[in-house]
Amino acid sequence: MISSPQTKPYAPTEIEPRPLAAEPKKGKDRLIKIVLYVGMTLLAIACFIPFLMMLINATRSNEAILTGFTLVPGNALVENYQTMMSYVNVWTGFKNSLFISVLVTLLTGYFSALTAYGFAFYHFKMKNFLFVFMLVMMMVPGQLGLIGFYELSKTLGILDTYIPLILPAIASPFVVFFLRQYILTTLHPSLIEAARIDGAGEFKIFHIVALPIMMPAIATMSIFTFIGSWNNYIMPLVLIFSPEKYTLPVLMGFLKGSQVAQNLGSMYLGIAISVVPIMIAFLFLSKYIINSISAGAIKE
Template identity: 75%
Template sequence: MTKRKIVKAILYVLLILLAIISFIPFYMMIVNATRSNAEILQNGFTLFPSAALMENYEVLISYMNVWKGFSNSLLVAVCVTLLSSYFSALTAYGFAVYQFKGRNVLFVSVLVLMMVPGQLGLIGFYDLIKSMGFLDTYIPLILPSIAAPFIVFFLRQFIVSTLHSSLIEAARIDGAGELRIFHRIAFPIMMPAIATMGIFTFIGSWNNYILPLVVLFSPEKYTLPVMMGALRGSQVAQNLGAMYLGIAISVVPIMIAFLFLSKYIISSISAGAVKE
């Protein structure tokens, strides 16, 4: 028992140290967002915030409409997350539950598409949306999210390990339609995996820089990463406090999303660990 307590104490200490090390960069970012450029250059890192937050904020908004970029990124990220989660769950349910001709070929195609970097098709995708008249709109950023190969693969494996065929058969015997079975039985069971993928999808869409940079031309439609990238050549880049503040604003939604949905990641990982 004493040896077990010692090992447990060591593990707790290591976990606490790991948590502190992971939190330090975020704390530095928040503290530097409240300091002036001179304080950052002269004093380096400090544990205590300063009083230059409003000054940095005024400098930041004088060069970019940060809240417009924030709302644009939020709109795109939420739409991408919702569409990707729902249609990927529907597709994964079809692969896992139904037997149809060509199912294995289609699923292998999904696996192959997982291995193809999206940047390889960027030029062809640009020509396609240009011919369709979708340039300088959010459609190229939102609509392709319906096809998410990795999410389909992940959810399909989750369904196979957690959704028993007896539940589906019982619902069919009771007269429930296929869509009703999906929405009332399968979808709630899949929620831990859907929420897990939703977190990563939201973060990926929020941080997406290349595609919005290519398809968006109007400054008022820029997402926040594109706006932040445009600051590199402006005078605000010389004010480190304002840059830290802009980065802090861009990170807040990701931290909030992870804070409220992280429990689903644990549920998803532990699903299927105990067999009855």
């Protein structure tokens, strides 16, 4: 009887442990995050310091401001306010600027969205020519047509009114371009076709389907539209003649040329009042900037 050779039991080969590279990588990532956070914190502080200086100096007297900057607020706020109001009624300009800026922002957002929707999903004659013409108009400074616009407003009899400050601002080529590019990446044409099959009209499709999707981009553009209209100086200065209709930037310009300019505290207080609405608008609408930028970044 021939015996079969004995087989040795299988023993798995031992794998030598390798040094893990995860720990050094985690440490490197942590260091990068720390550097980024420190850099962003310093950048935020550097951006906030001018606003802090403006608010603190608005409460200090002229002599205290000339001595240097301090983080301790002063006690001359009431005096600065009374000096400023004795020359210029800032709140009248504040009300006028707020009225114009809100109307311009609302009308620009709605009609620019409607125009962008038409350029994105409708086909008509000279569509490409009109879109290219709109892009060319983005590159033309508005100040070049100031004299012609003044003569046109004079012919139409709308000088010394808010009409020439509100209606032309509705046609914003940059806002239309931005909203068109946004809606092309976020709204699929199949949604529009489905709404048409369900029997919805074109305006109803725009208001029910397209407008809600475009709201992040509209809110983003509304920030810049509001700031641009609020800071508009040259157009109200040329087109408005009545002092009670002056906007806040125009009144601030007059304030610099008056005796109030000798009181730095009053000047800082007037500037602070003019900046507050912009800060509030950015505070409530800035979250939409991230949504509009990130929209369309991930596609299914």
